[in-house]
Amino acid sequence: MHIPARLRFGLAIAAAALSLPACGSDNETLLTDAEYERQAVRDVKVFIQGNIDQFAAATAALQAAAPAPDADGWSATSDKEAVDAMKAEWKKARQAYESVEGAIAVVFPDLDYSTDARYDAFIEVEADEDLFDDEGVTGVHAIERILWADAIPESVVAFESALTNYREAAFPANEAEAASFKDELCARLAADAAKMKADFGPLGLDAPSAYRGVIASIAEQVEKTSKAATGEEESRYAQYTLADMRANVAAGVATYEAFQPWILTKGAEGAEADEAVLTGFDRLRSAYDGIDGDALPTRPEGWSDAEPTAEQLATPFGELFSLVEHESDDTTPGSLAYEMTRSADLLGIKALP
Known part of the structure; x- marks a missing residue:
């Protein structure tokens, strides 16, 4: 999905901040x-x-x-x-x-x-x-x-x-x-x-709704794959759930890019968080784009979310399920949901009620 140019305005501000001298003390940035x-x-x-x-x-x-x-x-x-x-x-x-x-x-x-x-x-x-x-x-x-x-x-x-x-x-x-x-x-x-x-x-709109709302959407990616195993998936009649998930990820990237200039002001920790988040989005996007069509892959016969076999996990559905399960887990360091949560905490963006 093409990200509208208007959402890159914040990145332009950050670039300008890096190229212009700071006002006042060495620790003062161009924007608060x-x-x-x-x-x-x-x-x-x-x-x-x-x-x-x-x-x-x-x-x-x-x-x-x-x-x-x-x-x-x-x-x-x-x-x-x-x-x-x-x-x-x-x-x-x-x-x-x-x-x-x-x-x-x-x-x-x-x-x-x-x-x-x-x-x-x-x-x-x-x-x-x-x-x-x-x-x-x-x-x-x-x-x-x-x-x-x-x-x-x-x-x-x-x-x-x-x-x-x-x-x-x-x-x-x-x-x-x-x-x-x-x-x-x-x-x-x-x-x-x-x-x-x-x-x-x-x-x-406030920052928690804008940023943490996307984190919640990413966390729900695993639900969308899990429910496909029982016929409960979201766009189940049109077999369009994978297209839904692609849209979720593209929107997540758009939202993240709006906050990215702010994250990059947070020194080494901000740079580390930025790389981790972008890498996580790339993993999901590459996996989704690697599947033809708008439907999730067919689940293996006898699939169980709790105890899939090694053979089942080696199928296109199993590979996708494993990746999405990992990226949606906000308790696992390195996952997209975890790193987005960490970046939100770094910015001081409050959790949603």
Whole structure:
């Protein structure tokens, strides 16, 4: 993912600081810690706002692309062009959201739930008898489940069908269901995204939400691979979870680069932390980019997170799982999550509540 030039402004400031003489004593830097922090948070806010804007635009376009309701509803065969258009907009929305997931979960927890919670989380509370309305199961995964209703993997069906309150995924079968899908379910997601966009503008973002939110997102990478073993993964219907994870990492890099000039003012310890964090991101990015497509590798037969065999760990899924498990562990020195936490502590960025 290309990092917007505006996020490199902070790096330009650091370069200027190195090339200009310091004012006052030898120990005085060009910018204070507070100034570095403010600039980093401003850069991250611009990045987040840009992705929220893209999320809102894509969800509105998805709703607009939904077929006009007719007597037999619609399907991937009878309305292929419209369904393909909705799927394309869904993927745009997904990429934008996953690029800022860590911050959104912190600043908009209710909207994060209504837009991004998984099917099983919703139906744990109560049954959702209407797949297409704006109540019960909502958000990107509710729409994903309908758009890919004819291509859901067997492992996902096996997992979900065993849940209390399960209802089989389906395309709208009549005019009423098609109307509800377009005017209620899709409209609810577009409205939630529009509210997120409007509310974020005047919001005062802080360093813990901006930086530690990304650390939380990195720590969740292991959950995304673990749940793939049981059909519970996040973008399970479109088989798009690896694309989600790539977006998480690209966003993590963007956020880190906004804070990097400040970290590099912390002497040898800052330089060491910087190298460790960048190396960790490179390990994850290289592993993700080394896998073709948007889906996680197929898990080996009989896989167990707790006790995978050496043979299973040697598979593409096993290798990815091992790497992600390591990088997500904030208690293991050298892991990405550990080094990002260490860098946050070095800057004095408080932990999230």
